[in-house]
Amino acid sequence: MADTHGAAVSGHGPGGEVTKRDMIKLVATAGAAIGVGALAWPFIDSMNPSADVLALSSVETDLKPIAEGSGITVVWQGKPIFVRNRTPAEIKEAQAVQLSQLIDRTDGLDKQRVKAGHEQWIVLIGICTHLGCVPLGNKPSDPRGEYGGWFCPCHGSQYDTSGRVRHGPAPLNLPVPPYAFTSDTKIKIG
Amino acid sequence: MAGLHKSDFANPVINWIDTRLPVFTMMQKEYGVFPTPRNFNYFWNFGALAMVNLVIMIATGIFLAMNYQPNTELAFASVQHIMRDVNFGWLLRYVHQNGASMFFIVTYVHIARGLYYGSYKSPRELLWIFGVVILLLMMATAFMGYVLPWGQMSYWGATVITNLFSAFPWIGPKIVTLLWGGFSVDQPTLNRFFSLHYLLPFVLVAVIFLHIAALHITGSNNPLGIDVKTPQDTLPFHPYYTIKDSVGICVYLIVFAILVFFAPNYLGDPNNFIEANPLVTPADIVPEWYFLPFYAILRSVPDKLLGVCLMFGSILVLFVLPWLDTSPVRSARFRPIYRLFFPLLIISVVVLGMCGAHKPEGIWVTLSRLGTFYYFFHFLVLLPVLGKLEKPLPLPESISQAVLGGRGGGPLPSGAAAKPMEKA
Numbered sequence: 001m002a003d004t005h006g007a008a009v010s011g012h013g014p015g016g017e018v019t020k021r022d023m024i025k026l027v028a029t030a031g032a033a034i035g036v037g038a039l040a041w042p043f044i045d046s047m048n049p050s051a052d053v054l055a056l057s058s059v060e061t062d063l064k065p066i067a068e069g070s071g072i073t074v075v076w077q078g079k080p081i082f083v084r085n086r087t088p089a090e091i092k093e094a095q096a097v098q099l100s101q102l103i104d105r106t107d108g109l110d111k112q113r114v115k116a117g118h119e120q121w122i123v124l125i126g127i128c129t130h131l132g133c134v135p136l137g138n139k140p141s142d143p144r145g146e147y148g149g150w151f152c153p154c155h156g157s158q159y160d161t162s163g164r165v166r167h168g169p170a171p172l173n174l175p176v177p178p179y180a181f182t183s184d185t186k187i188k189i190g
Numbered sequence: 191m192a193g194l195h196k197s198d199f200a201n202p203v204i205n206w207i208d209t210r211l212p213v214f215t216m217m218q219k220e221y222g223v224f225p226t227p228r229n230f231n232y233f234w235n236f237g238a239l240a241m242v243n244l245v246i247m248i249a250t251g252i253f254l255a256m257n258y259q260p261n262t263e264l265a266f267a268s269v270q271h272i273m274r275d276v277n278f279g280w281l282l283r284y285v286h287q288n289g290a291s292m293f294f295i296v297t298y299v300h301i302a303r304g305l306y307y308g309s310y311k312s313p314r315e316l317l318w319i320f321g322v323v324i325l326l327l328m329m330a331t332a333f334m335g336y337v338l339p340w341g342q343m344s345y346w347g348a349t350v351i352t353n354l355f356s357a358f359p360w361i362g363p364k365i366v367t368l369l370w371g372g373f374s375v376d377q378p379t380l381n382r383f384f385s386l387h388y389l390l391p392f393v394l395v396a397v398i399f400l401h402i403a404a405l406h407i408t409g410s411n412n413p414l415g416i417d418v419k420t421p422q423d424t425l426p427f428h429p430y431y432t433i434k435d436s437v438g439i440c441v442y443l444i445v446f447a448i449l450v451f452f453a454p455n456y457l458g459d460p461n462n463f464i465e466a467n468p469l470v471t472p473a474d475i476v477p478e479w480y481f482l483p484f485y486a487i488l489r490s491v492p493d494k495l496l497g498v499c500l501m502f503g504s505i506l507v508l509f510v511l512p513w514l515d516t517s518p519v520r521s522a523r524f525r526p527i528y529r530l531f532f533p534l535l536i537i538s539v540v541v542l543g544m545c546g547a548h549k550p551e552g553i554w555v556t557l558s559r560l561g562t563f564y565y566f567f568h569f570l571v572l573l574p575v576l577g578k579l580e581k582p583l584p585l586p587e588s589i590s591q592a593v594l595g596g597r598g599g600g601p602l603p604s605g606a607a608a609k610p611m612e613k614a
Contacts, residue, residue, distance in 0.1 A: 028436075041278075042277075042278035042281050042282065043249065043250075043253050043278075043282070045277040045278055046253050046256070046257075046276055046277050046278050046279060046282055047253075047256065048277050050257070050271070050275040050276040050277060050279070051274065051275040051276075051277075052271065052275040053275075
């Protein structure tokens with residue numbers, strides 16, 4: 001083995017000083033490494049969402065059939081989206097919560113989580129922020145936890161009627177997806 | 191024999207691993223200092239090129255399989271999905287599709303090199319036989335891969351090729367039903383072809399490993415076809431042939447890139463842009479270019495069974511080639527008559543390829559018969575007889591004498607001549 005590291009092969013001069021060949025080897029190796037690295041990108045990127053998946057980025061939902069006090073689940077980008085018609089009592093309860101009572105205070109006020117003038121509607125991405133289960137609570141008969149919102153059956157996380165986490169282990173509030181009212185009874189998610 | 195390996199590597203991490211599993215020592219022995227004839231020409235690049243090509247095919251294939259659907263209802267559309275929707279899907283697919291052509295170009299040159307320089311002769315017969323197995327596996331893999339896009343040519347190619355087996359008396363139709371998993375090429379056929387198309391490349395990797403293991407026992411042949419006698423006849427594989435292979439890889443990648451980026455469908459068939467229709471056969475049905483010579487042999491014979499036998503025989507004859515060629519001299523450089531006939535073999539295969547691309551009418555029938563005749567004549571008659579009759583030219587005493595003789599014995603650059611001696 002050792003003899004292959006001799007002068008002619010390794011390119012070092014007899015005294016071990018840096019030679020022109022060291023430079024050539026370095027440039028050639030770096031060139032090959034950059035080339036292979038650049039080639040890896042198309043392979044990796046091919047695993048990202050394809051154009052047809054991205055094209056399914058918005059869904060329209062009719063709110064008329066949703067009775068007060070219950071919610072529905074619609075699918076957006078393969079994820080469950082909770083759309084719930086809150087009762088006046090639930091709205092009042094959600095608005096009364098102070099930031100200091102919350103685990104996750106980002107966008108913690110109820111008015112940050114609904115569209116102005118449409119306070120009865122709460123739209124949430126229905127995936128528990130703990131480990132990705134779908135919490136229960138859309139139907140009035142579901143367990144909704146102590147705070148009357150949603151209850152995750154996997155590890156017992158509890159969310160209030162604004163989708164804010166009130167009892168762990170989940171660390172974050174249920175996120176609000178981008179959506180807009182296209183009319184008083186229709187929303188477009190995405 | 192158990193026991194730790196005594197590693198010479200200075201790097202402590204490498205040394206620790208190498209002591210327990212001497213892979214670094216092995217790589218150094220087989221690809222670092224491996225004594226390689228000093229007189230290789232660029233034809234000796236093509237084995238390494240084929241290796242690179244296989245890696246490219248497996249890499250692109252694995253990523254294509256992530257988006258492909260082996261279902262007769264979905265397959266064609268899923269390929270279009272790859273081409274249009276998947277990020278860089280067009281690149282992965284065109285590299286894979288043209289990579290098959292590049293693979294056969296490289297492999298055919300590699301085989302022609304072996305034929306010209308007598309690389310199949312003793313002691314490399316087993317090495318050669320592994321090579322023929324690799325060729326057969328490549329052909330099976332390429333054929334099944336071509337079926338997957340489920341275009342018209344895919345479907346009818348699959349139908350015709352699997353029907354070849356129906357030529358065998360009595361058991362033929364049973365074999366065909368078994369291959370199809372039904373009574374025509376359909377969902378079970380597509381599904382199993384996908385499974386096998388994914389499997390066979392890994393079988394190829396295993397057989398190529400044996401091919402290379404055998405090569406490293408016998409050592410490489412060389413353009414002079416004479417044995418390595420002294421260390422002066424060789425150079426360490428690295429850096430001399432790693433660099434020479436790298437030059438070849440650059441040229442190969444340029445050709446590959448031109449094909450992929452400027453003419454990706456040049457070697458394809460427009461009929462495969464039409465989804466498979468089991469009720470209508472396309473007007474012209476031809477295999478991919480790399481199968482054309484064999485297709486021409488099949489069609490040159492008016493008898494079904496004989497045609498099939500000759501087609502398979504044209505590959506199988508290669509298995510016994512080491513024993514058909516009776517000449518003890520390897521390289522055609524020293525075989526003045528073989529050297530004249532060798533181009534005829536190449537021409538016959540090229541002409542057969544052209545015949546395969548045309549309808550079997552008029553002149554093409556005659557030409558394909560002439561080509562088929564010469565192909566088999568070359569292997570079965572010429573090579574056995576020529577070895578006995580031909581008077582070879584005098585062989586050089588050694589590789590180093592032949593390589594250095596013409597230079598008038600002047601001083602050599604130290605790296606070229608002195609080093610291998612020191613090593614010994």
